[in-house]
Amino acid sequence: MQFSEEAKQRERGITVASLKGIGGNTVLVIVKLIIGLASNSIAIILDAVNNLTDALSSVLTIAGTKLAGREADKEHPFGHGRIEYLTTMAIAFIILSAGVLSLQESIEKILHPVESVFTIPTLIIIAVAIIIKIGMGLYFQKQGRRWNSGALSASGVDALYDAVITGATLISSLLIYFIHINIQGYVGALIGLFIIKAAVDILRDMYNRLLGVRAKDTLVRDIKETIGAHDEVQGVYDLILNSYGPGQTIGSAHITLPETMVMADVHPLTRHLSMEIYKKFGIIMTIGAYAQNESNLMVYEMQQQLERILSFHPHVVQMHAFYVDCQKKIVYYDLILDFDAENPQDILQRVKAAFQKKYPDFKQEALLDIDFSN
Numbered sequence: 434m435q436f437s438e439e440a441k442q443r444e445r446g447i448t449v450a451s452l453k454g455i456g457g458n459t460v461l462v463i464v465k466l467i468i469g470l471a472s473n474s475i476a477i478i479l480d481a482v483n484n485l486t487d488a489l490s491s492v493l494t495i496a497g498t499k500l501a502g503r504e505a506d507k508e509h510p511f512g513h514g515r516i517e518y519l520t521t522m523a524i525a526f527i528i529l530s531a532g533v534l535s536l537q538e539s540i541e542k543i544l545h546p547v548e549s550v551f552t553i554p555t556l557i558i559i560a561v562a563i564i565i566k567i568g569m570g571l572y573f574q575k576q577g578r579r580w581n582s583g584a585l586s587a588s589g590v591d592a593l594y595d596a597v598i599t600g601a602t603l604i605s606s607l608l609i610y611f612i613h614i615n616i617q618g619y620v621g622a623l624i625g626l627f628i629i630k631a632a633v634d635i636l637r638d639m640y641n642r643l644l645g646v647r648a649k650d651t652l653v654r655d656i657k658e659t660i661g662a663h664d665e666v667q668g669v670y671d672l673i674l675n676s677y678g679p680g681q682t683i684g685s686a687h688i689t690l691p692e693t694m695v696m697a698d699v700h701p702l703t704r705h706l707s708m709e710i711y712k713k714f715g716i717i718m719t720i721g722a723y724a725q726n727e728s729n730l731m732v733y734e735m736q737q738q739l740e741r742i743l744s745f746h747p748h749v750v751q752m753h754a755f756y757v758d759c760q761k762k763i764v765y766y767d768l769i770l771d772f773d774a775e776n777p778q779d780i781l782q783r784v785k786a787a788f789q790k791k792y793p794d795f796k797q798e799a800l801l802d803i804d805f806s807n
Contacts, residue, residue, distance in 0.1 A: 440502055443580045447498045450576040450585055451491040454592075457569050458488035461562055468555050472606075475542045477559070479535040479621050480602050483595060483628060486531040487588065490524040494584040497521070501678055514678015515643065521584045522639045528591060529632035536625030543618035556610065559603045566596040583642070587635045594631050598624045648674040652714070653806045656686070659713060660706055660720075665690055665698075667725055670753045670767075672806045674716065684710075685719040687754065692724040723754040732757045735764065735792060742787045748774035749784075750804055762795045764788075769802045777801050 465481035468474070497520025505512040570592030577586030605620040657669040668689035676682050688706070690699060703720040710718040726732045736755050743749045751769040758765070768784065770777045778801070785797050 443582075444498050444502045446576065446580045447582050447585060448495050450573065450580075451494045451498075451588075454491035454494075454569065454573065454588060455488050457565060458484045458491070461565065462488065464558060465562065468558060472555060474602075474606065475538060475618065475621050477602055477606070479538060479624055480595075480599055482534065483531055483598065483624065486527050487591060487595065489527055490584075490588055490591070493520045493524050493527075494582070494588065497523075497584060498582070511677040511683070512681050514676075514681040517582070517584060517678055518639045518642050521587055522636060524584060524587060525632045525635035525639065528628055528635070532625050532628030532630075532632055534625075535628055536622055539618050539621030539625055541618075542621060546615055546618060553610075556603065556606055559599065559606060563596050563599045563603065566592050566599060570596060583639070587638075590634075591631050594627050598627055642676065645675065648672075648806050656684075656710060656714060656716075656718075659709060660686065660688060663702070663706070665694065665702060667691070668723075668753065670723070670751075671721075671802060674806065682714075682716045683718075684716050685721070687721045687723055689723045689725045689754070692726055692756070724756050726757055729757075729759070732759070735795075738791050739766065739784075739788055742784055743768075746780055746784065748777075748780060753802075757795075763798060764792070764795050765798050767800045767802045769804050771804065 461484040462481050465477050465484060469477035469481055497517045500520075501512075501514050501516040503513045570589050573585050573589030573592055575589075576582070577584075577589055601620045601623055605616050608614045608616060652674075653672055656672060660666055660669045666688045669686055670689070671687040672684065673686070674682055674684040688703075690702075699722055703722065706720050707718050710716055735757060739752065739755070743752055748770045749768055750771050752766055753769075754765060754767040756765045757763070768781060770780060774780060781799060781801055785799055788797060789795075
């Protein structure tokens with residue numbers, strides 16, 4: 434898990450960014466409500482409501498970050514980091530509600546339009562609001578990347594959407610001012626659809642994070658290269674990474690080592706690798722070991738024979754952990770099948786049966802693995 438000082442620094446950074454968001458959005462809400470009510474503009478009023486949801490989102494971001502930063506306890510040994518995912522989903526539901534409300538009100542104005550009146554100062558203020566929103570969006574995205582905060586990044590995306598929305602509102606206001614064409618109801622509906630899409634995208638992302646998603650290929654490659662850089666390691670397999678919140682990842686992996694290595698050598702190696710992974714990636718890693726036979730013609734031929742059998746099964750992605758106990762006459766190996774395989778156990782049994790025909794005197798201990806990471 435994170436070092437306590439790092440966690441506190443992250444919490445302070447997210448809180449400061451969120452407080453700035455609350456301040457900026459509160460000012461925009463007040464200004465837009467005054468303009469919207471004065472000009473009788475539904476598009477500007479709905480834009481103000483959207484900014485209000487942004488301020489509420491920042492409040493939730495602060496609350497979620499503080500709750501997620503609590504220390505692990507007996508009931509929650511993996512910590513409380515996933516609370517941030519829940520608060521981000523709550524933010525998304527607030528955004529979604531605002532979008533539905535905007536769409537509903539806009540449809541009403543399309544069916545029953547009202548006259549709006551704008552002045553040049555009003556239009557200038559709306560243009561300034563666009564610039565402010567772009568600045569807030571870029572700031573939130575930068576802070577979201579810096580502090581690894583999905584909630585801040587979501588606020589950044591939402592703020593940039595808001596800039597586009599306010600831009601559409603400005604265009605509709607200019608049309609009313611210069612050529613007296615009122616399309617605010619349609620612009621409001623567009624605003625509603627934009628807001629709904631942003632909410633759905635955030636919900637989908639947080640839903641995937643709560644379920645658990647495949648680790649990024651670049652991270653998987655970097656971890657495997659770090660482990661594989663040690664001369665004793667002859668292969669890295671079964672890499673699993675579980676995220677329990679931003680900066681709180683626990684994982685495991687297997688490495689292949691020469692069968693001649695003794696526990697007195699294996700233990701310090703795996704401990705060193707675990708510490709190296711934690712220092713470099715901030716991931717708590719448990720590392721197990723597979724044995725690899727010394728040069729042995731019979732073992733080599735058995736492995737080649739098994740690989741030929743596997744070549745007839747296109748759903749087999751990988752075979753690893755191959756080891757032959759020549760004295761006990763046991764063959765060990767693991768198979769990874771792709772997710773399109775309809776009956777993995779049937780494939781495994783057919784592979785074992787074909788191999789058994791070639792080596793009837795050997796017992797097989799074969800397992801199916803899941804393709805957790807590339």
